[in-house]
Amino acid sequence: MRSYLTFSLLFIVFMSCSESQKSEDNVTEKIKYDVVFRENLAGKFEKWSSGDSSFKYTYNYTDRGRGPEITEEIVLNDDNYIVSENITGVNYLKDSISENFKGANGSASWKNPMGEDEAEFDGDKLYFRHDGSPAVYEILAQLLVNSDNKKVDLYPNGEVELVDNFSITLSDSTSVNLVMIKGLEMNPRYIWLKDNAMIASISGNLHIVREDFSALRKELQSLQSTYEDEYLFKISKEVSNQIDKVLIKNVNVFSKDGSILENQDVLVDGNIIKSIKPSMGKVLNGTAQVIDGTNKTLLPGMFDMHTHNTKFRGLLHLAGGVTSVRDLANNKQLKQLSAQFDKNEIIGPNIVTFCGIIDGSGPFANQRNVVDNLEEGLAEIQSYKDLDYDQIKLYSSIRPEWVKPLAAKAHELNMRVSGHIPAYMTASKAIEQGYNEIQHMNMLFLNFMTDTIDTRTPLRFTMVANHGVELDLKSKEYLDFVELLKSKDILVDATMAIFENMFVSQKGEPSPTYSTIMNRLPLIEQRAFYSGGLPKSGIKVALYKESYQNMLNALYDMHQRGVSIVPGTDGLPGFLYHRELELYEKAGIPTVDILKMATINSAKITGTSDTLGSIEEGKNADLILIDGNPVNNISDIRKVEWTIKGGNLYFAEELYNKMGIKHFK
Known part of the structure; x- marks a missing residue:
């Protein structure tokens, strides 16, 4: 009996060591990013693989006593869509967060700040978390670049599109891509990729840059700013209506003393208010x-x-x-x-x-x-x-x-x-x-x-x-x-x-x-x-x-x-x-x-x-x-x-x- 127990214990120890070694073998070296907030190093974003399609992330930065501290685990399917996600930590205001998503066998369930729910899921839409690390932006950019129609459906609803994919050569001769995404938020989201991996996400005062590209952060920012300007210049041309003379007829005018002047005709000439008169019921100036x-x-x-x-x-x-x-x-x-x-x-x-x-x-x-x-x-x-x-x-x-x-x-x-x-x-x-x-x-x-x-x-x-x-x-x-x-x-x-x-x-x-x-x-x-x-x-x-x-x-x-x-x-x-x-x-x-x-x-x-x-x-x-x-x-x-x-x-x-x-x- 004693020899049987000894053998059993040795077998368990051997198997445990084998599984531990297998797990360690699957863990890749961490990919590290600097988190720069208002031009100061404020935190880190780290990523490593814990299996062929499993990844772990940590993300934090500080802003005057505020700032997120997040741990995230993601599993992807063969098409690079998230089928499992677990997020814990605290958000920017230091409130606790706990979010999870699981998709399998034609259905998905999730829990986030909006509550719990479930629905059909075929593994061809991207679950987009509430509070989390920048990981989802890399996944989204990869999906868009490889999409035939340059669009990705979000789960459980929504759609984003790849507006542009700029090929750029940096000052050190490195070839990179700047991906411009619309549909997530009011402004376009820009993601920098090299060999289909995220090297930077620059948004306002918050810059997330892979450590081996940190010395080029300012260059990336300047290049992105140029593309942003071109985008906004185009919008200005599309929606600006230069005026000559405009007659705003029969309108109620809020006066500087707070009263309402009813039924007024207000004539605008270029950038100047030319006249304000009670409406006569007909247009007297045919040129406006x-x-x-x-x-x-x-x-x-x-x-x-x-x-x-x-x-x-x-x-x-x-x-x-x-x-x-x-x-x-x-x-x-x-x-x-x-x-x-x-x-x-x-x-x-x-x-x-x-x-x-x-x-x-x-x-x-x-x-x-x-x-x-x-x-x-x-x-x-x-x-x-x-x-x-x-x-x-x-x-x-x-x-x-x-x-x-x-x-x-x-x-x-x-x-x-x-x-x-x-x-x-x-x-x-x-x-x-x-x-x-x-x-x-x-x-x-x-x-x-x-x-x-x-x-x-x-x-x-x-x-x-x-x-x-x-x-x-x-x-x-x-x-x-x-x-x-x-x-x-x-x-x-x-x-x-x-x-x-x-x-x-x-x-x-x-x-x-x-x-x-x-x-x-x-x-x-x-x-x-x-x-x-x-x-x-x-x-x-x-x-x-x-x-x-x-x-x-x-x-x-x-x-x-x-x-x-x-x-x-x-x-x-x-x-x-x-x-x-x-x-x-x-x-x-x-x-x-x-x-x-x-x-x-x-x-x-x-x-x-x-x-x-x-x-x-x-x-x-x-x-x-x-x-x-x-x-x-x-x-x-x-x-x-x-x-x-x-x-x-x-x-x-x-x-x-x-x-x-x-x-x-």
Whole structure:
């Protein structure tokens, strides 16, 4: 018996070692990618094979205390479609994720943030995960390149297409391909391939580059930018309608005092409003193109007072009726993009305020224009002034003791000072030391907590989510603070919509911030709005909603007490702006006041009211036509039919179509 047991144990050990050796033999060397965020190495993406058609991935990067940490396992069939996928980890906002997909024997089942489901599956469609690594982009690019019709069906629904496949020789003589994909999101997705393997994915500030190509990242970025420009130049030519004389007949005009002038004829000559007269019922000027404005409202082009512009976002601004913006932190090439907008090479708004960001060094720095000491900060302000910037934005890692001299330097150069409140400082102290305005409502609420909070981290959100409901809007400290805002003429850039998405939305449910437009959007944007904002469960779901409601209450109270408030998004252009205005109305602010904030008030604040912000003879014809009356129903602001800016008329439906978005009709 003893010899039999000994033999059995030896056999088990031998078989275990054999299986272990077989597993190790199947594991390939890791393929590693650098994850570069805002020009800084922020994380890694790694891939290795655990079998002939099985792959494992890890993916992470950091952004001021945020950022995903993901482990992913994928099995492919012989046609390179996913038949098994398992994803675990945390998403960008550090909420847990667990997603899986399994397809076999003619059916598939899956679990993701939208719930669980199953359906028929023949193994010829690509399951596209919600939160995950960049692995799926490589798989998709490979499928498209090898597809006969250059299209791939997504599972359970959707379709993407290969728009172009550019063959390029790099400076080191390496031959690569740049694949341009449409159908996933509003902008084209670009994937770099060499020998059918992904070497880079460059999208905005996020660059994922295989380590052996890291030295060529800037070259890849520059080449891709050229192709992006060519694509956008083509769109501009296709959808821009240069106008000579246009008569907008029998339209209701929103005047600068907030009243509606009914049944007006508005004559536009090039880029100028020539006349505004009561409609005579017939066309007197036969040389003008006539647009029927019956039962519609003509508004000045609106101002988004908190943006971060890219060349792809301009279409969204104009489609949403926003013709002028403040850019509140960007790279130092922003003037070049603005010139492209102004010349209509690329469709985009007037950038009327250029604001340069400065942050202090540290683990949670913004990663753009970071300084190590006060002297570098002062020099950075001068460099922005030399670029003809109007404003300075201080960020969370700025040392509190630097604020006063930095603000003094900016004011000496006739520049405004705004920003986040630096860590270990209160809003009151920042105002006393030179701030002219404050970004984000959470920064105002933090004023009433403590100056010991490290607001460089996500605590700047979670502290307000957990304790915002406790702020008494009748307390002396609150009323004294509001009086300080008024007496110093401090501008509040509240960005209420981003906090609704952060505090109120729940994982697996459509975000209330985007629910009315989600079915109009491409796949990736739709799925992003099920992620749920800040992690929350149990009693915190109700608590966060109550804190957000108190933020709305404070917004209304500040408006009633005479604090200057401007509408800005700090997010998805157009759609988020519409929601921002809706939330102001939800807070209790009259629609007339809201529309004035969006137009003439913002024009005055940006120093452009001589030419923009109201419909008056002699002013620039930056105009939008609304199919409805937003004074009676603020949500009608979403019903933009067309926008005129810079002597060109753009139909919103055509702009949206270029981004894979359905028009409101």
